[in-house]
Amino acid sequence: METLANFINGEFIAPQENSYLDNIEPATGAVYGQVPNSGEADLDLAISAAESALPLWRNMPAEQRADILYKLALLIEENLEPLAQAESQDNGKPLSLARMVDIPRAASNFKFFAQASSQFASQSHAMPGDAINYTLRQPIGIVGCISPWNLPLYLFTWKIAPALAAGNCVIAKPSEVTPKTAAMLGELCIQAGLPKGVLAILHGEGGNIGSLICNHPKVKAISFTGGSVTGAAIATQLAPTFKKLSLELGGKNPALVFADCDFDKTVDELVRASFANQGQICLCASRIYIERSIYEKFKAAFIAKVSMVSPSDPLDETSRMGAIVSQAQYNKVLSYIELAKEEGATVLTGGHSVDVEGRCQQGYFIAPTVVEGLPIEARCNQEEIFGPLVTLEAFDDDEQALALANGTNYGLASTLWTENINRAHRIAEQINTGIVWVNCWLHRDLRTPFGGMKASGLGREGGEEAMRFFTEPKNVCIKYND
Known part of the structure; x- marks a missing residue:
């Protein structure tokens, strides 16, 4: 002690x-x-x-x-x-x-x-x-x-x-x-x-x-x-x-995935951006919007990657995902998973607590969770959860993608995934977040201003x-x- x-x-x-x-x-x-x-x-x-x-x-x-x-x-x-x-x-x-x-x-x-x-x-x-x-x-x-x-x-x-x-x-x-x-x-x-x-x-x-x-x-x-x-x-x-x-x-950070993105890199980076530190980073992606033409392909690849990540003893050298920081936060995240179901979401992977054997049997572990089917006005798309829970949704064009990205009272960070440099500049200017990452996440230069808009x-x-x-x-x- x-x-x-x-x-x-x-x-x-x-x-x-x-x-x-x-x-x-x-x-x-x-x-x-x-x-x-x-x-x-x-x-x-x-x-x-x-x-x-x-x-x-x-x-x-x-x-x-x-x-x-x-x-x-x-x-x-x-x-x-x-x-x-x-x-x-x-x-x-x-x-x-x-x-x-x-x-x-x-x-x-x-x-x-x-x-x-x-x-x-x-x-x-x-x-x-x-x-x-x-x-x-x-x-x-x-x-x-x-x-x-x-x-x-x-x-x-x-x-x-x-x-x-x-x-x-x-x-x-x-x-x-x-x-x-x-x-x-x-x-x-x-x-x-x-x-x-x-x-x-x-x-x-x-x-x-x-x-x-x-x-x-x-x-x-x-x-x-x-x-x-x-x-x-x-x-x-x-x-x-x-x-x-x-x-x-806080943040409720959108990721906009366009059909012309570097597909494999985008999937890998968004798994990291969604679940690093158990999703307990204010900059984590929590709302992922995918252009409709690649939605099913992206969803399948994303779920396959996420399903391979399982919480384990954080002191284990091979651990990629640890414990939720406290019982209060653990209970909060689980309550939002149940809320997502009540709001009509389909759970694609995760959605439950995880029992870790050995010294961690009483620890606070939750499987990385991905859901789809929630409208922008759903609480799980509006409120900061601060845990391993992300939502997926399709969009049809740039205008709709921007409306979805700007559709919350938060404005901390966003990510854009596209090979079209004109689109990247145009949307970066119009998206209402203090930080915009294009084809990367958490790539930080300490000289740059850091902070958010709105709430x-x-x-x-x-x-x-x-x-x-x-x-x-x-x-x-x-x-x-x-």
């Missing part, structure tokens, strides 16, 4: 009220640790430490800050195996996925923003013969970063790295469902020489410590990734405070967008000719 602690002022500290939550391994359903259930007293300690650390950190030369962040990236790489093991155990994802994606990407986040801090520049605007304006971009101060459970260290560092690189102190809250690698990051921060108080890691429930962080008057900006309902509640609470707010929320979020993260969010612009006008 492992008991985690909060990371405050460069030290690991038990929660002030001695309150803890169970940490459950999703592959086994067993409690294997305790997580602090932090409260106001813990936040006060973190805020006090951040206030003391802020003058040093914000005034430190950017190159020196970058050196610390780069060292932290190298330490993550050096500890890839224990971090990957922890991520797989905590989240239920295959160990191979944590090794190949989650932990390397966490290191890349710190490397990228360490370098970005030295390249981040402001603007000047000359008024010929009269004056010059220049823009200062200064750290906001103390900011809050709240990350989700699906890509724990990957998305935790995605927020923390630019905030620190810009010269802010950070109060960070990982998901209480997957807290382990965030706690391990605190240990690496000490080794990297991050000054005390610059980063606090507070564990606990979103409705408690998460809400306290959002509403604390000394926290001047919030970056949140999570569900759209929670994001809407945060936006409502914070509107009167005029805090800067970045919301990366999928507010603002953008990534590259210069992140550095701009975590700084406050100030225009200085100097008149030099009277």
Whole structure:
């Protein structure tokens, strides 16, 4: 039984009220640790430490800050195996996925923003013969970063790295469902020489410590990734405070498959895009629309591939699909499978829980599930399920494909599968998502803006967008000719 602690002022500290939550391994359903259930007293300690650390950190030369962040990236790489093991155990994802994606990407986040801090520049605007304006971009101060459970260290560092690189102190809250690698990051921060108080890691429930962080008057900006309902509640609470707010929320992502696609590649990539991390990635394809002339052929090939994927112990080296992250999420996904049937769907493959032998007999496993026959207005085509369930439907022409793709209140990501470059450009311009991938999925350049439209979020993260969010612009006008 492992008991985690909060990371405050460069030290690991038990929660002030001695309150803890169970940490459950999703592959086994067993409690294997305790997580602090932090409260106001813990936040006060973190805020006090951040206030003391802020003058040093914000005034430190950017190159020196970058050196610390780069060292932290190298330490993550050096500890890839224990971090990957922890991520797989905590989240239920295959160990191979944590090794190949989650932990390397966490290191890349710190490397990228360490370098970005030295390249981040402001603007000047000359008024010929009269004056010059220049823009200062200064750290906001103390900011809050709240990350989700699906890509724990990957998305935790995605927020923390630019905030620190810009010269802010950070109060960070990982998901209480997957807290382990965030706690391990605190240990690496000490080794990297991050000054005390610059980063606090507070564990606990979103409705408690998460809400306290959002509403604390000394926290001047919030970056949140999570569900759209929670994001809407945060936006409502914070509107009167005029805090800067970045919301990366849910998705109901369409994939448009045209008859002229590279067929075999498209099938393979959409199996991955649908079921990677058990479908628990906000960017996963969940609605697949196929041009009618190849619908039956695509369906047969897709189902054949999906049927070969079976959930197994995520710590098994050969596992391609692991456990659902929690019992609550497991129950939610199963309820949507039943709802799909009630709404008239035909289950083509999956549609049931899976018993995994050995240590995982009590784990939360669901077979990858594909259904067809649901209209666009069906709840299973409108609501984010966040699990291994996708819907198939045919379309007749580009206009109908666009109408289906844009037919939900979400707008995070989409994929287009076509060899017609004119169609790709035309539809990419008209589809209402913040990210459009053509003939690929999850092909990420960290310089690009990341975020969604409509109920999928507010603002953008990534590259210069992140550095701009975590700084406050100030225009200085100097008149030099009277």
